Amino acid sequence: MTKRIYNFNAGPAALPLEVLKEAQKELLSYKKTGMSVMELSHRSKDYDEIIKTAQKNVLEILGLSDDYKVLFLGGGASMQFAMIPYNFLKEGTVADYVDTGAWSTKAIKEAKKAGNIHVVASSEDKEFTYIPKDIKFDENAAYIHFTSNNTIRGTQWQTIPEVGNIPLICDMSSDFMSRKLDFSKFSLIYAGAQKNVGPAGAYIVVIKKDILERQKKVNLFTMLNYETHIKKDSMFNTPPTFPIYIIGLVMKWIKNAGGLEAIEKENEKKAGLLYDFIDNSDGFYIGTTEKESRSKMNVTFILKNRDLEAKAIEEAKTKGLIGIKGHRSVGGLRASIYNAVPYRGIEALVDFLAKFKKNNS
Numbered sequence: 001m002t003k004r005i006y007n008f009n010a011g012p013a014a015l016p017l018e019v020l021k022e023a024q025k026e027l028l029s030y031k032k033t034g035m036s037v038m039e040l041s042h043r044s045k046d047y048d049e050i051i052k053t054a055q056k057n058v059l060e061i062l063g064l065s066d067d068y069k070v071l072f073l074g075g076g077a078s079m080q081f082a083m084i085p086y087n088f089l090k091e092g093t094v095a096d097y098v099d100t101g102a103w104s105t106k107a108i109k110e111a112k113k114a115g116n117i118h119v120v121a122s123s124e125d126k127e128f129t130y131i132p133k134d135i136k137f138d139e140n141a142a143y144i145h146f147t148s149n150n151t152i153r154g155t156q157w158q159t160i161p162e163v164g165n166i167p168l169i170c171d172m173s174s175d176f177m178s179r180k181l182d183f184s185k186f187s188l189i190y191a192g193a194q195k196n197v198g199p200a201g202a203y204i205v206v207i208k209k210d211i212l213e214r215q216k217k218v219n220l221f222t223m224l225n226y227e228t229h230i231k232k233d234s235m236f237n238t239p240p241t242f243p244i245y246i247i248g249l250v251m252k253w254i255k256n257a258g259g260l261e262a263i264e265k266e267n268e269k270k271a272g273l274l275y276d277f278i279d280n281s282d283g284f285y286i287g288t289t290e291k292e293s294r295s296k297m298n299v300t301f302i303l304k305n306r307d308l309e310a311k312a313i314e315e316a317k318t319k320g321l322i323g324i325k326g327h328r329s330v331g332g333l334r335a336s337i338y339n340a341v342p343y344r345g346i347e348a349l350v351d352f353l354a355k356f357k358k359n360n361s
């Protein structure tokens with residue numbers, strides 16, 4: 001096998017090696033079908049078992065009952081930026097949005113096309129380097145939307161906002177399944193698969209069925225109507241079959257790892273190692289977000305001597321440490337350390353950064 005590198009890409013991102021190996025083993029013939037999963041009919045018994053088991057495992061891992069439905073859809077998490085207001089932002093109502101940068105800004109831009117929204121809090125005043133606190137939500141809001149982890153800036157909500165009975169909707173694209181939360185507080189969670197739970201091509205919606213009571217009472221486009229996908233169990237049309245199969249394997253991997261409690265513990269250890277190193281680097285490396293808002297998934301930092309950043313990124317590549325360039329909109333460095341990036345990968349990165357500092361101080 002070609003040597004595997006440590007992958008710090010922000011998404012598509014690292015997948016667990018065990019999952020890739022299992023997919024490889026089954027690639028030419030899934031079970032005894034004589035076909036790859038890619039070739040199976042989505043209406044076949046074998047595929048039905050794959051998708052149903054994946055849905056069941058998502059709910060089990062999140063600790064949710066069947067008051068919730070798990071949908072695997074195509075179109076990317078970005079599709080939800082439109083679908084949410086399209087379904088739930090009725091005329092005469094207002095939805096509350098929190099702007100924590102890039103992806104939430106995009107969600108806001110789309111929602112404005114569908115109706116009235118209120119940006120109740122924003123961290124734009126400090127270039128989105130923190131998560132706003134003590135937010136006053138409108139108790140009559142149609143719903144509240146926030147982004148739990150900000151992939152580009154490297155900030156993360158440390159707790160779920162208290163919103164009473166207002167439906168809470170969250171873009172969890174870059175920290176879905178990375179920690180244990182009380183997921184029953186959400187009416188709708190969505191996440192692109194390509195960061196923590198699978199390949200690109202599918203995204204996940206975990207939706208509480210009772211939120212349908214709040215849908216617009218108009219003739220919605222069939223494919224953009226949550227009810228369509230809930231009623232048809234995510235099989236209204238041909239779903240992204242292979243990505244869903246891989247998500248299913250990742251769900252088994254999470255269960256075998258001990259569930260979200262164990263995953264969270266490992267993620268804390270990993271993020272702790274990297275942030276401690278940055279904080280103790282005598283200012284050679286500088287974290288770019290407020291400490292109490294730091295993401296455990298996307299660690300963003302710069303070098304005091306900014307001219308050295310490109311060199312660090314290039315040298316890291318030669319050591320098999322891939323993807324530490326910051327997002328093109330903000331620059332600097334970013335290490336995305338999702339579930340599938342092992343602790344030894346962070347050790348290798350820290351080791352490299354320490355040597356780079358020594359050689360360039």
Ligand SMILES: Cc1ncc(COP(=O)(O)O)c(C=O)c1O
Pocket residue numbers: 011075076077078079103147149150151152171172173174192193203
């Ligand atoms: C937090 C967040 N939301 C939404 C998206 C958009 O996801 P997609 O490319 O699946 O539409 C991303 C992509 O990186 C993201 O990080």
